[in-house]
Amino acid sequence: MNLITKFLTFVFAFALLLTGQNLAFAEDQYSDDLVPKLTSNTSAPPIVIEEDNYFAPYAGWKVFDDNTDSFASWYTYLLPSDAEGHFVIVDFGAGNTKKVQKINIKGYHISSSSKGSSVKDWKFYGSNDKTTWTLLSNDTYPNVVTTQSYEFNNDTSYRYYRLNILNSYFDPTGKTIGLNELELFEKSSTTPIDEPVLSGTAGNAKNTLSWDAVTGATGYILKRSTTPGGPYTTIASNVTGTTYTDTDVTNGTTYYYVVTAINDDGESGNSNEVALTPTDTTTPTGNRALLVISLTDGSTREYDLSINIVNDFVSWYEGKQSEAFVFTKEYNIGPFTSRQEYISQKHILSFEVKQYSK
Template sequence: MRRIKLLTMLVLMVFMALSMVVPAFAAGDVWVQKADIPTASGHLLGSGFDGKVYVMGGQFGTAPAITYSTLTYMFDPVLNTWASKKNMPYSASYTNALTVNGKIYVIGGQSGVNELGFSNRVQVYDPSTDNWTVKTNMPTGRHSLGLAEVGGKIYAIGGTTQYSTTGGIKVEVYDTSTDTWTTKTDLSTARYHFGTAVVNGKIYLIGGAKGPSASSTNEVIAYDPVTDTYSTKASLPINSLTYLTASATAMNGKIYVAGGASGTSTLYEYDPLLDTWTNKANMPEVKGFQATVSVNGKLYVISGYNGTGNTYSPTVYEYTPSLTVPVAPINLAATAGNAQVTLNWTTVDGATGYNIKRSTTAGGPYTTIASNVYGSPYTDTTVTNGTKYYYVVTALNSSGESGNSNEASATPQGTVTPPTGNRALLVITLVSGLEKEYDLSITEVNSFTTWYAARAAGTGPEVYTINKSFNKASFLTRKDNIAFNKIELYEVNEYTPAP
């Protein structure tokens, strides 16, 4: 009887423990400790790839007795295990690591026998082969810079070339496909030791130190690589989070800033859409100079300064955020082809899939034709030539489904056989319903149909120029510029001119 009572008490204890843990995990905003990294260090670098966390470089000790690391480790969050990988060719700290097209890039940083080793090296790690290579050097060697990737290009921003006394203003761009460097507009104020993160193609520079006095700042600046311009955003709630190199990361469309040089356990979440900061659950331990990496919707804070003396902690913590329903996709565009329509849209951070919806009536109602699609683009091959289709796309994650994207329409057309006669009337019907008619030579018509077919396949210029030879009056030339996405359909009427 006693054994039965004891067993019953154990079952109840396990049930109570599970009932306390599961709801907290489901709600998010929680930290869980993971396996320690084999070697504790500070100013180490980290990046995620294929569901794994890669950490490399860093340093041990304090000035003047500092040792710079070339160690490389891989952490498997599922197995909760660490594995050693091939060492870096050169040591690096006070910089960051970025994954671009399956390769991990480490640019600049401190390297050498003292803190004045300002590196301009570009080191690239291939996880598939466990091998490092060295690429074209960065034009300006520096450490404590910000690194961010947009469109396959890495932006090396700010930094310093003189320890703790001045920050840089340089913005240099590395093209990973061509192994070349270019320059962009300088920062207005020298800045270094700041955090960097990318959301929806914008680069956010967060906190850090600025100017010759190296004063800490809570300023947040957004850089637009397309326009090469800067804008000011809502400041960090506090300005003591200086030396933020490698401690800011983007995840699920939000930016997370953890810890700081002074040793703190704070975690802040920034929403770029609302331009607001929110204080989230504190880390279980004080952290500074750590690596911060996001993988599969979770945040990993690795090693770093623990706020006690000048020691570094090997601890690793995993953060699960509170998920929200993703925002609706934007910039949906539909391109017609022969018995198909191709859709492209701007992907949504935090989305795990997309639903494709279609109608033959503007504004719907829509029918879902594909569920949980991985991402853009998507080609609909269940269409009939000559029928106009209207599309919207929604984003998905574990919290639910977003609202509809903007509506896009297209009318698939069969292959047009270019005319062979002498002349033809080309009648173009625009999506607005307006008709444009042109009397052209067969050569000109063939040129137009060739352009249209290429554009439908996703190549060639977006706009076609038609030279109008009629009603020129005193004008030297008259031209119509027709945008592909404005064309509903076109018709070719060949004729033989009267003698």
């Protein structure tokens, strides 16, 4: 090393010292465990856990119960398996994929007299159809009962992940294996991407969605459910604009939408949820009509009106001009001088116009 190189190295190191930095490379950052604490194989929908076999009551979902007691484990006792051993599968649900790049495995001592660990050789796979599986990592778990971390490269997001345990230190044949805990992780985005803000308008046999553009996003994923809060199914992937019209809808059915932003680092969290109910708002042509309104509380209101009033109602509903529409009743007035009924727009689920001439 010549004198100039030594001098520059010294200056660089001294500058790092003054700024409180060091020469260590930054480690990869990972998400929280992608599978929450479970109390059954379906207790955190849309996630579902299954296994090829287990010795009751030690089912596969117990590897996600956050309980390190050996009795809270997945266990097979002298149960036959194929050459790939016994396995447990994580299904993240339709429209939900994850890019797992790290797993934590914890075995246990099956027998107090034999200190052989319940896990030895293992393989980890990913799939999007549960038929074709891609090997992501494989290794040998040491003969211990402590948590071991394994990191690997994976550039594909998968719906299904499968851990195969081929054998154990207790049983080299692989009939008796066990797993205390399993954790799955994604790499955290190096540049976290914001969640979009979603809005929408219901129409006749269609729902139109729009959202604010997110800085750094290369596309968007639109998801839909018929249940508030999901689970959501992806209906459009890699949308490059900030609007989308969903025409695969049925009038009178309420749909719940969220949108996420994506870039090379991953996917944002879900946006706010928007509920839309497509409705046939075709302007009637008869001189009178029966207006039947279905409300969100399950009740209905029926009005026999002139076509002008019906047109006013349709215009009010489409234009959202005020909070409520006022119907002045001309029948069943009783002892009163007038009767008026107010219908709030936010409580209208759907309405039907039955035209007739009089």
